[in-house]
Amino acid sequence: MSGVDRVTRVAVVGGGRAAEHDVSLASAAAVAEGLRAAREQFDVVPLTVGRDGVWRDEELRPLGLAGAVRVLQSCDVAFPALHGTLGEDGTLAALCELAEVPYVGSGTAAGAAAMDKWVTKLVAEAVGVRTARGRLLRAGEDPGSWTGPVVVKPVTAGSSLGVSLVRDPADLPAALAVASAFDERVLVEEFVVGREVCVAVLGRADGSRTVAPVEEVLRDGVFDHEAKYSGRARFVLPAVLDEAVHAALVAAALRVHDALGCRGLVRLDFFLPSDGEEGVVLNEVNSTPGLTEHSAAPLMFAAAGVPHPELLAGLVHDALATPRSWTAEPLGWAG
DSSP states (O other): OOTTTSOEEEEEEEEOSSTTHHHHHHHHHHHHHHHHHSSSOEEEEEEEEOTTSOEEOTTOOBOHHHHHHHHHHTSSEEEEOOOSTTTTTTHHHHHHHHHTOOBSSOOHHHHHHHHOHHHHHHHHHHTTOEEOOEEEEETTOOOOOOOSOEEEEESSOOTTTTOEEEOSGGGHHHHHHHHHTTOSEEEEEEOOOEEEEEEEEEEOTTSOEEEOOOEEEEOSSOOOHHHHHSSOOEEESSOOOOHHHHHHHHHHHHHHHHHHTOOEEEEEEEEEEOSSOOSOEEEEEESSOOOSTTSHHHHHHHHTTOOHHHHHHHHHHHHHHSOOGGGSOOOOOOO
16 A cells, blocks of 8 residues: 555545644645655545534535545545644544544554643653653642742643743733633643753654654743744754753653654654753653644754655655554464
């Protein structure tokens, strides 16, 4: 089932019901354009999930969920470009698994765990990767006392939506209210002073992992939604790092990546603290990062000599080569 031998039919899914709907539409459009520009033969079948949850075809005609599943099953592989809840969090992977359609990216459990910032912290700490000290709160719960600036964020929202840097305790209730609009669970973390860097990992079907050149985000405060998408953010690629720090970053990224069970293209964001403590601090994991030609993870691989269309084509081929539960040999009984 290879694009070299015949046309490979790829369902590219964008949109979604999450607040990242527009970001997802941009990713899906870029994936479709990139696959069409690849040197191989791909028949791209765009599917869009509306903010109302209705699946639609390329002409935006409603399909309904059953109709969407039939379209997915008519394709060789699905390429999810959904960001946020009801997509990146493992739900679309689960739908593909139930429909027995190969798909690009992380599986159901990995997507759910990576989307949940609290679970990600627990996993990272369990494998020896430091995270910022923080507290999990539910809506209306007393945050207690705190010293120094904190970052308030929804547990499951993406694209830095609902994220606030709070320097004055009097501003904390408002920040909690903003975050609670996206998720009933809110994470309050210490603000880590230092450099912010991103590591892109490509998990291959054969179990190997490739790490792209590291990118540094030049930030003043917190890298929130406005900073990410206003066009005013500045980046250094490749980041200027000494050999020991680079090695520590790569090792930490791979430990978290593997512990979560991620596949495909993943971006892991870290801090290099300037508090004098050694080591790196994990911020969060994006199991479905931005997929446009100008998004961070594709840019990092472009810096490694992998053009955008080639990166996307490789993701499709790896999805087709990845063993799936419905194709596995049944377990035999011993004895």
